[in-house]
Amino acid sequence: MAWNWEQPNWPDFVYESKVLEPLEQQFLLQSGEFIGACKHIGPDDQQTLKIELISDEAVKTSEIEGEILNRDSVQSSLRHQLGLGAERPGVSPAERGISEMMVDLYRHFATPLTDATLFAWHRMLLSGDRTVNVIGGYRKHADAMQVVSGPDYKRTVHFEAPPSSRMGGEMKRFNAWFNDTAPNGKKPLPALTRAGIAHLYFVCIHPFEDGNGRIGRAIAEKSLAQNLSQPSLIALAYTIERKRKDYYAALERNNKELEITAWLTTFAGTILEAQRNTIKRVDFYVAKAKFYEKFRGQxxxxxxxxxxxxxxxxxxxxxxxxxxxxxxxxxxxxxxxxxxxxxxxxxxxxxxxxxxxxxxxxxxxxxxx
Structure with a gap:
């Protein structure tokens, strides 16, 4: 069977928007609940909470790709990136890189998506990598870009991306679509619909030699933040990591056709669960602050x-x-x-x-x- 990018209508994804409407409404409702919960936290504690949420997401989005980072080092780097202190010794390039990307995403969520943005993220993520030929640019190798599993003698190909020669044109079209579907764009889309398409569309192009999953999740969070007009801070990678097999299975089920209602409902459900996880974490943080206030000095x-x-x-x-x-x-x-x-x-x-x-x-x- 042909891959979705080999279909004559690529990348014109189709879906049942009516199915997504109640999920879109739930997203807006829970977004209000998150904003309301944060109002109970003072400015200093909000800064600490922000670092905790961003660091958890940075660690988990790396863990999905099999890269285990030190949470304390990531938090130290985040504080440094945000101008809140010096970075502690021993922070690895991977820990510093993911921190830089997350802070850039947080600060510049409202800006249009461009090649320059994506190349900068890629350089941040892979600054210490010596195995990738092209860092800060789209892949150029002639070999097929495949997602595979299993031993060499019995490999399963889960997906094959468009050839490298198409990356410039594919990404020019992707960036244009992303910016046109923003709230102030030519063809705005609802929050969950846009984030779900953006994530699937990007990972199906698979434009980089490495780092596509992490950047794809960052694009989804940028999309959500633009629709909310503020950083979402949702625990997306945290939620995906807990159901990693289901996440990859959903991607695989939806990489051969352009009808993606099933993918969008699955991804929307993941985002809603991520929101609920974040709200729980905010409630936990509020309870922690009250706990220390009650037992101070005891x-x-x-x-x-x-x-x-x-x-x-x-x-x-x-x-x-x-x-x-x-x-x-x-x-x-x-x-x-x-x-x-x-x-x-x-x-x-x-x-x-x-x-x-x-x-x-x-x-x-x-x-x-």
């Missing part, structure tokens, strides 16, 4: 260290809860002292306790605030 140094570590685990927390052994490992204290510390935290209402003996587990008591 913890010793060991307890402070453990509580901070528990909050760093995020919404999901320690898998199965914090154990006494976890406390020992984090605080580097004796078992007797750990027992007293934990009992004190429970009595103060900072932690809740479940189970008995070696099955005892502790959880942050966010309901206390």
């Amino acid at each position: 913890f010793n140094e060991r307890q402070d260290k453990v509580i901070a570590r528990m909050f760093r685990e995020g919404i999901e927390g320690f898998k199965g809860g914090l154990s006494a052994d976890n406390y020992l490992s984090i605080s580097q204290t004796s078992r007797a002292t750990a027992t007293r510390d934990l009992q004190d935290l429970v009595e103060k209402g900072a932690l809740t306790r479940t189970g008995e003996l070696r099955h005892t587990r502790y959880f942050l008591n966010r309901s206390a605030v």
